[in-house]
Amino acid sequence: MATEENDEFQQSAKKQKLQSPLTPEACGSLNITKGKGQYLYDQNGEQYLDTAGNGVHLGHAHPRVVEAGSKQMALLCTNTRFLNDCMVLYAKHLCSTLPSHLTQCFFTNTGSEANDLAVQIAQRVAGGTHVIALEGAYHGLLASLRALNSNQVVERDGLYDVSKAPLPVSGSQEHQPNPVEEIVKQQQLQGKKVAGFIHESLPYAAGKGFCSASFLQQAYNAIHSCGGLCIADEVPYGPGCIGSHMYAFQKYGLTPDIVTMGKLVGNGHPVAVVVTTKEIADKFGSCGVEYFNTFGGNPVSMAVANEVLSVVIDEGLQHHSAEVGGHLVESLKGLMKTHQSIGAVHGFGLYIVIEFVQDRLTCEPDTELAEDVKSIMLEAHRIIVTTHPVYGNVLKLRPPLCITKEDSQYIVDSLDSVLTELSS
Ligand code: PMP
Numbered sequence: 001m002a003t004e005e006n007d008e009f010q011q012s013a014k015k016q017k018l019q020s021p022l023t024p025e026a027c028g029s030l031n032i033t034k035g036k037g038q039y040l041y042d043q044n045g046e047q048y049l050d051t052a053g054n055g056v057h058l059g060h061a062h063p064r065v066v067e068a069g070s071k072q073m074a075l076l077c078t079n080t081r082f083l084n085d086c087m088v089l090y091a092k093h094l095c096s097t098l099p100s101h102l103t104q105c106f107f108t109n110t111g112s113e114a115n116d117l118a119v120q121i122a123q124r125v126a127g128g129t130h131v132i133a134l135e136g137a138y139h140g141l142l143a144s145l146r147a148l149n150s151n152q153v154v155e156r157d158g159l160y161d162v163s164k165a166p167l168p169v170s171g172s173q174e175h176q177p178n179p180v181e182e183i184v185k186q187q188q189l190q191g192k193k194v195a196g197f198i199h200e201s202l203p204y205a206a207g208k209g210f211c212s213a214s215f216l217q218q219a220y221n222a223i224h225s226c227g228g229l230c231i232a233d234e235v236p237y238g239p240g241c242i243g244s245h246m247y248a249f250q251k252y253g254l255t256p257d258i259v260t261m262g263k264l265v266g267n268g269h270p271v272a273v274v275v276t277t278k279e280i281a282d283k284f285g286s287c288g289v290e291y292f293n294t295f296g297g298n299p300v301s302m303a304v305a306n307e308v309l310s311v312v313i314d315e316g317l318q319h320h321s322a323e324v325g326g327h328l329v330e331s332l333k334g335l336m337k338t339h340q341s342i343g344a345v346h347g348f349g350l351y352i353v354i355e356f357v358q359d360r361l362t363c364e365p366d367t368e369l370a371e372d373v374k375s376i377m378l379e380a381h382r383i384i385v386t387t388h389p390v391y392g393n394v395l396k397l398r399p400p401l402c403i404t405k406e407d408s409q410y411i412v413d414s415l416d417s418v419l420t421e422l423s424s
Contacts, residue, residue: 035060038403040384048378049407051399052386057238057264058311059402065267068307072300079294080107086302093306094265095275097239097246097313102259104281106274107297111235111262112140114272117291118258119144119160119198122229124287125280128193132183132223135166136205138389139198139233148198150390163187167205168215180219184226196257197223198231201248202348206355206391207363209346213252220254229280232256235272236351238264240312241401243322243349251348267308271301317401318349325349328397328408335412339419341369352397353388354415365393373418381414 030048034041037059040048050056058065072086080087091105108114123129133139133148140149147162165179180197187194197219203211220230232249241264242248249256257280262272276284284291295301312318329347332354336342343357356373358364370393377383388394397411 037061038400038407047382049383049399049410051397051403051411052384053264053398053400054386055263055266056268056400057241057308058267058315058317059400060268062267062308062311062402064311065269065304065307069269069300069304072303075299077298077300080292080297084297084299084302086299086306087297090302090306090309093309094273097309098259098275099250099255101255101277102275103278104276106276106281106291106293107301108262108272108274108293109270109296109301110140111233111260111272112142112145113293113296114235114260114262114274115139115148115198115231115233116142116144118231118233118260118274118276119148119196120289121258121274121276121280121284122196122198122231124289125283126193126195126228128195128228129161130163130187130192130194131160132163132165132180132194132197132219134199134203134211135164136203136390137198137200137233139200140235161192165219167203167208167211169208178215178218178222181222184222184228188226194223194226194228196229196231198233201232201234201237202242202251202351204346204353206353206365206388206394207343209344210348213254216252216254220256229257230254231258231260233260235260235262236264236398238312238401239309240318241321241349241398242351243318243325246318248348248351265305265308266301267304269301269304270295271305272296273305312401321349321401324403324405324408325352327405328352328411331409331412332415335416335419338416339423341366341419341423347397350397350399350401350403354395354397355391356393356395365391367392369393369422370395372422373415376418376421377414381410381418383411383414 031043032040033043038050040050095103119131136150138149139145147160163183184194223230234247237248239246245251258276260274265271325347329352332345341356343355343360343363346353356366356369358366370387374385377385385395388396
């Protein structure tokens, strides 16, 4: 489409409310027509470095994934009333990369559906309705999940009976008493049963950083001692992304009862999954609940996800993520010497956050600066970055894993120049 036609297209889309006000992302006004590797292209062929990934794990249009999906599309694409080899193959492959107690898969299409199902399983299997979530978390868009989230206007408090536990302030990671433990005790005093605890695998709060292993381990002990189930939400990471481990929850040495994964496992194709133990899956099955999801686990999604996992392993992307992510985090930390506005940089592999503050001592968030950085990175440097869904002063980098050291240096140099320009 020519530029003028595109402008018309955008205007008309806006008028017809085809552009949802619920997707205020950095690239909201771009008409992206093509993706390849770590790059996106607009209708004029302009190239953008994609550091937001958001679903694209290996890189856009990875040839092996495209081929696997196309081949299966030509062969069979149907609903999941039938058992299909593709589903069995992927379930086996996925479980072979997870701790040995996690053997049963329920497939869905989105991370939200996966988390909704995970909570249902916890409530049915452990009994009780109370669910504990953490401050700063986002678990999905369904009405049932809204009360678990930190960033939403919740008119009615979702469908669950929820408590929110704060993360410990950084530097006092032991956090005595553990807030999850405290909630469990309070619930027990009221004669209530806690069904489960759900957390993003790497819990994070701006100004506090990522939480410690001991905080989560204490929380798991408290939940398990009252018969509840622990759910690790792996949706935003994807296998190999954090570099040191295949899955993010493994970084903390945790043994979740249920793990949910989404978006990245399909490299942009809608696939999500709930993985749990045989004992839990059997108990859930015996509760008489039939879980049927028309497209969750369809052959095309399964063929795609299976290939994504194979590519992560064959191309050594976990190691690559550790190397490039390590370089990127160190270089970004280096910018803190010249730019006081960067309050903190944290990262594991290619999952990285950059906090902007008005004052490093008080950690007062600078949301306006983060927004300006996001816009100038896009307009002047053709880099797509997004802000954290809960903390507006935080830039979140989760690029496709094929990003190179040269790309990461380009991100650092561009950020350096944007911050210099904005401070002059
Ligand atoms: N959990 C987490 C931690 C997420 O980041 C997201 C999506 N950003 C979801 C769940 C929901 O996934 P989806 O948008 O695929 O429903």
